[in-house]
């Protein structure tokens with residue numbers, strides 16, 4: 302029986318929970334990224350990213366029930382995201398994804414998307 306979604310194929314919610322938690326552990330220690338996050342508590346941001354990624358990859362649609370249409374570029378407009386911020390975000394995410402040890406071809410599909418998404422979130426070129 303072939304899994305129907307990447308969400309299911311890589312282990313569902315527990316996998317996304319570990320990846321996003323590991324990602325925010327890196328963000329918390331990153332001197333480029335940490336100051337960009339307006340809240341002292343990164344917990345709510347962690348939950349939003351986890352729910353968004355779960356929804357994007359075919360899991361429960363809880364993100365949109367709670368937050369509405371993602372409109373991610375608009376939601377990132379308040380933050381200056383240039384090449385430095387993009388690269389820092391991808392560095393943190395790369396650690397989280399690599400440590401999860403996801404099987405191919407799922408790891409590559411997930412990573413290609415994250416790279417594309419991080420590029421598309423840029424709104425500054427300095």
Ligand code: HEM
Pocket residue numbers: 334337338339340345346349350353368373376377380382386387390415418419420422423
């Ligand atoms: C929210 C930074 C890329 C998904 C945020 C927030 C910041 C931020 C500061 C607000 C934190 C909060 O919700 O309290 C960045 C930076 C990026 C980046 C510097 C560098 C490229 C991405 C990418 C994705 C993403 C590539 C998706 C694949 C989200 C989501 C939220 C969010 C889902 C919460 C939106 C909401 O419902 O309000 N991001 N982000 N971000 N980001 Fe990013």
